[in-house]
Amino acid sequence: MAAELDEIVLANATTRLAEYEAAGGYRALAKARAMTPAEVTDELIASELRGRGGAFFPTGRKWSFVPSKEQLPKPHYLVVNADESEPGSFKDNEILSRVPHRFIEGCLITAHAIDCTHVFVYIRGEYSGPYEILVGALEELHGRPDLRGDVTIVVHRGAGAYICGEETALLESLEGKRGQPRSKPPFPAVSGLYAAPTVVNNVETITSVPPVIAMGAAEYVKLGVPNTRGSRVVSISGNVVNGGNYEIEAGMSLREIVYGLGGGIADGRELKAVVPGGSSTVILRADEIDVGYDFDSLARLSTAMGSAGIIVLDDRCCIVQLGLRFSEFYEHESCGKCTPCREGTRWLTAILRKIEDGRASQDELDLLLDVCDRINGKCLCPLGDSDAIIVASYVAKFRDEFQAHIDQGGCPFGGHSSLDGVLAPVAMHAHPPAAGVPA
Amino acid sequence: MSTLHARIQEERAKYPAGSSSAVMPALRLAQEEYGWLSPDALREVADALETTPAFCKSIASFYDQFHLAPIGEHLVEVCTNVSCAVVGAQQVVEAFEDALGCRAGETSPDGKVTLRTIECLGGCGWGTIVSVDHRYRTRVRAEDVPSILEELDDGR
Numbered sequence: 001m002a003a004e005l006d007e008i009v010l011a012n013a014t015t016r017l018a019e020y021e022a023a024g025g026y027r028a029l030a031k032a033r034a035m036t037p038a039e040v041t042d043e044l045i046a047s048e049l050r051g052r053g054g055a056f057f058p059t060g061r062k063w064s065f066v067p068s069k070e071q072l073p074k075p076h077y078l079v080v081n082a083d084e085s086e087p088g089s090f091k092d093n094e095i096l097s098r099v100p101h102r103f104i105e106g107c108l109i110t111a112h113a114i115d116c117t118h119v120f121v122y123i124r125g126e127y128s129g130p131y132e133i134l135v136g137a138l139e140e141l142h143g144r145p146d147l148r149g150d151v152t153i154v155v156h157r158g159a160g161a162y163i164c165g166e167e168t169a170l171l172e173s174l175e176g177k178r179g180q181p182r183s184k185p186p187f188p189a190v191s192g193l194y195a196a197p198t199v200v201n202n203v204e205t206i207t208s209v210p211p212v213i214a215m216g217a218a219e220y221v222k223l224g225v226p227n228t229r230g231s232r233v234v235s236i237s238g239n240v241v242n243g244g245n246y247e248i249e250a251g252m253s254l255r256e257i258v259y260g261l262g263g264g265i266a267d268g269r270e271l272k273a274v275v276p277g278g279s280s281t282v283i284l285r286a287d288e289i290d291v292g293y294d295f296d297s298l299a300r301l302s303t304a305m306g307s308a309g310i311i312v313l314d315d316r317c318c319i320v321q322l323g324l325r326f327s328e329f330y331e332h333e334s335c336g337k338c339t340p341c342r343e344g345t346r347w348l349t350a351i352l353r354k355i356e357d358g359r360a361s362q363d364e365l366d367l368l369l370d371v372c373d374r375i376n377g378k379c380l381c382p383l384g385d386s387d388a389i390i391v392a393s394y395v396a397k398f399r400d401e402f403q404a405h406i407d408q409g410g411c412p413f414g415g416h417s418s419l420d421g422v423l424a425p426v427a428m429h430a431h432p433p434a435a436g437v438p439a
Numbered sequence: 440m441s442t443l444h445a446r447i448q449e450e451r452a453k454y455p456a457g458s459s460s461a462v463m464p465a466l467r468l469a470q471e472e473y474g475w476l477s478p479d480a481l482r483e484v485a486d487a488l489e490t491t492p493a494f495c496k497s498i499a500s501f502y503d504q505f506h507l508a509p510i511g512e513h514l515v516e517v518c519t520n521v522s523c524a525v526v527g528a529q530q531v532v533e534a535f536e537d538a539l540g541c542r543a544g545e546t547s548p549d550g551k552v553t554l555r556t557i558e559c560l561g562g563c564g565w566g567t568i569v570s571v572d573h574r575y576r577t578r579v580r581a582e583d584v585p586s587i588l589e590e591l592d593d594g595r
Contacts, residue, residue: 084561085558085559085561086559087520087521087522087558087559087563088521088522088559088563089561089563090561090562090563090564090565092561093561093562124561125467125502125504126504126557126560126561126570126573127561128573128574128575129574129575154453154454156460156463156464157463157464157467158463158502159463159466159467159502159503159504159505160502160503160504160505161501161502161503162558162559173463174460175458175459175460176458176459176460176461176462176463176498177459177498178497178498178501179501179502194455194458235563235564236564237522237563237564237566238521238522238525238526238563239525239526243522243563243564243565243566244564244565245564275521279520279521279559309563311521311522311563313521313525314525316525317525322521325519325520325521325524326521329520329558329559332558333558335501418524418525419521419524419525420529421529422519422524422528422529423519423529423532423543423556424519424556424558425503425519425555425556425557425558428543428544428555428556429544
C-alpha cells in the first residue's frame with residue numbers, strides 16, 4: 001500500500017500564470033486540443049477518474065452522456081461546483097488558492113471535451129480569499145487568447161447555503177432561483193443549466209484533469225487501488241496535531257492518514273472515532289481505522305470517502321452531542337422542499353436534544369431510529385438522508401452512550417464533553433434578546 | 440464608481456439574456472452599497488433587473504449572507520460546526536459575547552459589531568475559524584478575541 005506520493009493536483013503551487021507555465025502548466029491543454037473531444041473523454045474514461053465532490057461518479061462517463069449538438073441543438077455548459085460546504089472538507093479552498101491555473105487548465109480541457117464555450121464556477125460566497133485569487137488568475141488568462149480560446153469562464157458567487165452543493169440545487173441557484181433541488185430525471189447532462197446539456201464537476205475533479213492528460217491514463221491508473229485510482233486531497237481536522245490538506249495516493253490506510261500525516265491525537269488524548277468523509281458519512285470507531293482510504297474498503301464498513309473531510313474525535317467527544325450538532329446543521333440547511341427532510345431533521349434535533357438533556361424516555365430512542373427510517377431514501381436529495389444515516393450509525397456504534405443518557409437522566413460527560421454547550425446557528429435565536437440592543 | 444444600476448447591468452451581461460442569474464450578484468452589490476437589503480434596496484435591485492421586489496426578497500431570504508435587517512458596522516462570524524467546536528469554538532463565541540456585551544445573533548449596544556455563529560466555513564483543519572468582515576482568521580482562541588476587536592476599533 002503506497003503512502004508516499006509526489007503531489008499531482010497540489011504540485012508547484014503558484015497563483016501566477018507565467019510561473020505555472022514555466023513549470024509545465026498549460027501543456028496538457030495543448031495536448032488535449034490536439035486530440036478530438038471524444039479522444040479526451042475516452043482518455044478520462046480510461047483513467048478511471050471518479051468525481052471528488054462526494055458521489056464518486058466516473059468523470060469520463062459523465063462527460064460522455066452529453067448529447068451532441070446534432071442530436072440536441074443547444075449550447076453545452078460546464079458548471080464547476082466550488083460550493084464546498086461539507087463540514088470537515090476544505091480541500092477545494094486550498095486547491096483554488098494554491099493552484100488556480102491548474103484548475104483553470106482543467107476547465108479549459110473539460111470545455112474542449114464536452115464542446116462547450118461557457119464555463120460557470122459556482123463558488124461559495126464565504127470564500128472571499130479563493131475567489132479573489134481565482135479572479136486574478138482569470139484576469140491573467142484574459143491576456144492570453146492562445147490559452148483561453150473561445151471559452152468564457154464566469155465566476156458566480158453563492159451566498160451561504162449548504163444545499164447549493166447539491167448539483168441540481170446549484171443549477172437552480174445559478175439560474176437565479178432559490179437553491180432547491182430538482183427531481184431527477186432529467187439529469188443535468190441532458191437538461192441542466194438553462195435546460196441545456198450541462199456537466200457539473202467538483203473543483204478537485206477538474207483540477208485532476210490536467211495531470212491525467214499530461215501523464216496519460218495508462219500512468220494515472222497505476223496510482224491507487226482498483227475502483228479508486230489516482231490521488232486524493234484529504235482534509236484532516238478535529239483533535240489532531242497537524243490539521244490540514246494532504247494529497248495522498250488512494251488506498252492509503254486511514255490509520256496512517258490520522259497518525260502519520262495528521263500527527264496523531266492532540267493534547268495526549270485517546271482516539272474515540274473518525275468521521276471519514278465529511279459530516280454525511282457513517283462514523284468509524286477507533287478500532288475500525290485499519291482500513292484503506294478508498295471506495296471499496298470503506299464500502300465494506302458501510303461508509304465512504306465522500307468529500308474526503310476526515311474529522312478526528314478524541315475521547316472527550318459525547319456522541320449524542322455529535323449527533324445533535326450535525327442534526328442542527330442539517331436542520332439549518334434543509335431547504336424545506338420535501339417533507340421527510342424538512343420535518344425529519346427538526347425531529348431528529350428535538351429528540352437528540354431531549355436525550356442529551358436527560359429528558360428522554362426509553363421509547364424515544366426507538367422513536368429516534370424510527371424517524372431515521374422515515375427520512376432515509378425518501379428525500380429529493382441526499383441532505384435529509386445524510387442526517388438519518390449518520391444518526392443511525394451513531395446509535396448503532398455507540399448505543400451504550402445513548403443508553404447512559406437515558407439511564408442517568410443526563411449527559412455522562414457531566415459538562416466536560418468537547419462539544420458541550422456549543423451554539424449552532426439554528427439555535428441562535430432561542431436566546432432571549434438582550435435589553436438595550438438597538439434595532 | 441459607476442452607479443449601482445450600471446454595475447448590475449454589467450453583471451447581467453455575463454449571463455444569457457432573459458435569465459434571472461444576475462439576481463444574486465445584484466443583491467450582493469446592493470448589500471455592499473447599503474450594508475443591508477432594505478425595502479428600498481430591494482426595489483432598486485428589482486428595477487435594475489426588471490423584476491419585482493418580492494422576487495428579489497424571496498431569493499435574498501434563502502441565503503444566509505444576505506441581511507434583511509440592519510447589521511453593525513462589522514460582522515463577526517464564528518464557525519461552531521464540529522471541527523471547530525472540538526477545538527474550542529464555543530469559548531471563542533463566549534469571549535466575543537463578553538467583550539461585546541451582546542449574545543450571538545445580536546449587535547453590540549454601540550451598534551459596532553454584529554456577532555453570530557455560522558455553519559462550516561471550510562477551514563476545518565485550521566480551527567477555530569472566525570470570519571471578520573468576510574476575511575478568515577484561523578486558529579482563533581478565546582484569548583485572541585481582544586486583539587481582533589482592537590483591530591476593528593482601529594479601523595483596520
